[in-house]
Amino acid sequence: xxxxxxxxxxxxxxxxxxxxxxxLLKRRIKTSKDFFQAGRSLPAWICGLAFISAxxxxxxxxxxxxxxxxxxxxxxxxxxxxxxxxxxxVGIFMMPFYYGSKARSVPEFLQLxxxxxTRGLNACSFAVMTVFSSGISMYAMAxxxxxxxxxxxxxxxxxxxxxxxxxxxIVLSAAIVLLYIFLGGLTSAIYNEVLQFFLIVAGFxxxxxxxxxxxxxxxxxxxxxxxxxxxMMHEWKGVMHASTNPMGIDMIGLGMGxxxxxxxxxxxxxxxxxxxxxxxxxxxxxxxxxxxAAVPKMFFPLLxxxxxxxxxxxxxxxxxxxxxxxxxxxxxxxxxxxxxxxGRGLIPVKMNPxxxxxxxxxxxxxxxxxxxxxxxxxxxxxxxGILGLGLTALLASFMSGMAGNVTAFNTVFTxxxxxxxxxxxxxxxxxxxxxxxxxxxxxxxSIATAYAAIxxxxxxxxxxxxxxxxxxxxxxxxxxxxxxxxxxxxGAFSGLIAGTAAAMLHHGLTLPAEALRGIHGxxxxxxxxxxxxxxxxxxxxxxxxxxxxxxxxxxxxxxxPKPEVELVGLVHSLTPKPAESHLAWWKRPQALAAAVxxxxxxxxxxxx
Amino acid sequence: xxxxxxxxxGLMFSLTGLILAAFGLFTNGVAGFYSKSLxxxxxxxxxxxxxxxxxxxALLGLLRQLELSRIAAIQEARNRMRTMAPRRxxxxxx
Numbered sequence: 001x002x003x004x005x006x007x008x009x010x011x012x013x014x015x016x017x018x019x020x021x022x023x024l025l026k027r028r029i030k031t032s033k034d035f036f037q038a039g040r041s042l043p044a045w046i047c048g049l050a051f052i053s054a055x056x057x058x059x060x061x062x063x064x065x066x067x068x069x070x071x072x073x074x075x076x077x078x079x080x081x082x083x084x085x086x087x088x089x090v091g092i093f094m095m096p097f098y099y100g101s102k103a104r105s106v107p108e109f110l111q112l113x114x115x116x117x118t119r120g121l122n123a124c125s126f127a128v129m130t131v132f133s134s135g136i137s138m139y140a141m142a143x144x145x146x147x148x149x150x151x152x153x154x155x156x157x158x159x160x161x162x163x164x165x166x167x168x169x170i171v172l173s174a175a176i177v178l179l180y181i182f183l184g185g186l187t188s189a190i191y192n193e194v195l196q197f198f199l200i201v202a203g204f205x206x207x208x209x210x211x212x213x214x215x216x217x218x219x220x221x222x223x224x225x226x227x228x229x230x231x232m233m234h235e236w237k238g239v240m241h242a243s244t245n246p247m248g249i250d251m252i253g254l255g256m257g258x259x260x261x262x263x264x265x266x267x268x269x270x271x272x273x274x275x276x277x278x279x280x281x282x283x284x285x286x287x288x289x290x291x292x293a294a295v296p297k298m299f300f301p302l303l304x305x306x307x308x309x310x311x312x313x314x315x316x317x318x319x320x321x322x323x324x325x326x327x328x329x330x331x332x333x334x335x336x337x338x339x340x341x342x343g344r345g346l347i348p349v350k351m352n353p354x355x356x357x358x359x360x361x362x363x364x365x366x367x368x369x370x371x372x373x374x375x376x377x378x379x380x381x382x383x384x385g386i387l388g389l390g391l392t393a394l395l396a397s398f399m400s401g402m403a404g405n406v407t408a409f410n411t412v413f414t415x416x417x418x419x420x421x422x423x424x425x426x427x428x429x430x431x432x433x434x435x436x437x438x439x440x441x442x443x444x445x446s447i448a449t450a451y452a453a454i455x456x457x458x459x460x461x462x463x464x465x466x467x468x469x470x471x472x473x474x475x476x477x478x479x480x481x482x483x484x485x486x487x488x489x490x491g492a493f494s495g496l497i498a499g500t501a502a503a504m505l506h507h508g509l510t511l512p513a514e515a516l517r518g519i520h521g522x523x524x525x526x527x528x529x530x531x532x533x534x535x536x537x538x539x540x541x542x543x544x545x546x547x548x549x550x551x552x553x554x555x556x557x558x559x560x561p562k563p564e565v566e567l568v569g570l571v572h573s574l575t576p577k578p579a580e581s582h583l584a585w586w587k588r589p590q591a592l593a594a595a596v597x598x599x600x601x602x603x604x605x606x607x608x
Numbered sequence: 609x610x611x612x613x614x615x616x617x618g619l620m621f622s623l624t625g626l627i628l629a630a631f632g633l634f635t636n637g638v639a640g641f642y643s644k645s646l647x648x649x650x651x652x653x654x655x656x657x658x659x660x661x662x663x664x665x666a667l668l669g670l671l672r673q674l675e676l677s678r679i680a681a682i683q684e685a686r687n688r689m690r691t692m693a694p695r696r697x698x699x700x701x702x
Contacts, residue, residue, distance in 0.1 A: 013624060
């Protein structure tokens with residue numbers, strides 16, 4: 001990557017604004033409520049944009065592009081089925097309890113609704129998860145910066161060894177995120193997430209437009225992709241059976257697993273996104289936040305999936321960069337790209353990090369490095385100038401994901417671990433100080449995670465697997481807690497344990513087709529083979545959810561529920577409906593929700 | 609007093625747009641410079657788009673900011689009058 005002064009100017013301008021916002025907001029932080037909850041004073045549109053931006057980390061931008069290149073338009077299910085309905089659900093039905101209960105975090109809601117041990121379990125697993133996720137985000141960014149040779153020229157000029165680029169990238173991004181959160185807390189994180197949202201759109205929209213123009217518009221892309229694999233141009237066609245769609249999933253796994261369990265589990269219970277809605281100024285705004293977020297979210301498939309899909313249609317391999325960790329083994333750039341040892345379009349073959357040779361699967365076909373789809377598109381289409389903007393957008397996405405994790409961590413650590421278990425009843429100033437230092441501690445732990453990932457390549461996969469076990473059953477607990485006053489604390493706690501155990505057991509007993517036993521599953525015995533890892537993942541979530549649900553209901557029947565007076569504001573049947581009559585009909589959450597769902601249906605029909 | 613977020617967002621995008629558009633003008637017609645972007649001077653065009661977007665945001669933010677400071681000024685004047693004038697009981701009319 002050849003960056004010139006203009007590119008650096010754009011990057012540095014962005015960094016300057018990010019830090020300046022932190023300094024501007026410093027004066028506003030007087031109490032711990034200002035720091036952790038943005039004073040509960042932000043307008044809905046700001047929180048709404050931050051709501052999607054917090055999730056728009058590296059995994060999203062790079063991962064959705066990769067998935068687009070691998071599976072095609074079917075990836076849009078993560079939006080149409082996975083995200084949109086869940087966002088509508090949390091806005092209409094769950095936000096009244098989150099916001100109305102005055103809980104300061106999602107684990108604290110569990111404490112109010114159930115008991116201390118359910119909160120403790122959730123707070124501990126969540127805190128660990130956020131630290132590792134932001135570490136993974138950092139690691140991915142540093143790897144990408146290395147692979148794109150962003151700082152190589154700079155380092156050569158300064159006479160520094162190229163091996164230090166990894167450290168430099170990590171320390172730089174960590175220092176910036178730390179600075180603006182340390183100063184301005186959640187407000188600063190949210191403001192910057194809005195800035196990052198606009199930047200991501202500004203960086204990726206021209207990429208999609210250029211890519212589409214190059215293949216001759218939508219119809220040109222349709223014919224180019226169809227020539228490679230006709231199934232990739234359809235989101236819904238062939239979804240009834242696993243063998244007729246590229247992801248290898250069926251309707252039940254998709255609807256139940258992705259939509260009901262995983263999507264709802266993430267968007268409705270993860271404090272990473274919920275914290276932005278809980279920072280808004282009143283109940284009406286809080287309920288509108290996820291709904292406002294759903295509007296741009298609908299169009300995000302076009303922004304993040306299309307670059308991947310367009311990448312496979314590019315025929316020349318000019319400006320292409322092979323996967324991370326590759327220095328010498330560059331693919332011959334001039335030769336035809338149809339051979340079996342070549343990549344597909346702009347997607348390079350994955351290289352073994354140790355030997356530097358191409359990697360092959362069990363059938364002798366080369367494994368493609370789909371994660372390079374979106375970055376290679378940037379290099380392919382962007383001349384210097386706008387390339388700086390594209391790079392900034394990429395960096396912004398990494399930082400927004402990291403910042404969301406860090407603010408979620410410092411809040412849960414201070415309110416749900418430090419305050420109840422380490423030091424009760426201290427002054428507000430004390431907790432504010434603890435929150436600031438928890439930010440520092442969280443970022444240091446993330447850096448440690450990023451470094452651990454270099455030495456133990458599998459640590460990331462293992463961690464993400466463990467998180468999926470913990471997360472899969474969560475939605476059942478919240479559903480039972482908010483909609484049945486009979487559910488007890490013992491029921492919720494044992495349900496969570498049972499759900500996680502079920503997820504683990506399922507993973508240990510099943511295996512996706514063509515995968516080896518071990519990290520991909522089947523480490524106990526192989527009872528069932530799924531057509532794809534996606535299918536295994538979705539069905540695992542269904543089992544975890546079901547186990548949690550059944551165990552929680554059964555245990556609740558034999559234990560004593562909380563008295564009804566204590567559940568007012570926490571359970572549906574005991575909470576007065578939030579007042580809406582003061583709003584014009586089109587401003588009510590239901591109207592907005594209906595419009596969002598209608599839009600999602602239309603978009604799905606267009607991509608069908 | 610709060611800052612309206614549209615102001616910094618607008619400012620940043622105006623500046624970015626300005627840099628890109630200026631660079632686009634400067635490199636306009638340089639042979640081969642825009643071969644990557646299909647011969648389109650993407651810096652100029654996208655710079656202008658960002659400039660318009662940023663300008664609009666900054667304008668909206670500025671208007672709101674002015675309104676906020678006017679409200680704050682009125683509030684302050686009221687407070688000052690209240691503290692300056694000794695409080696007298698004007699009876700039920702007041």
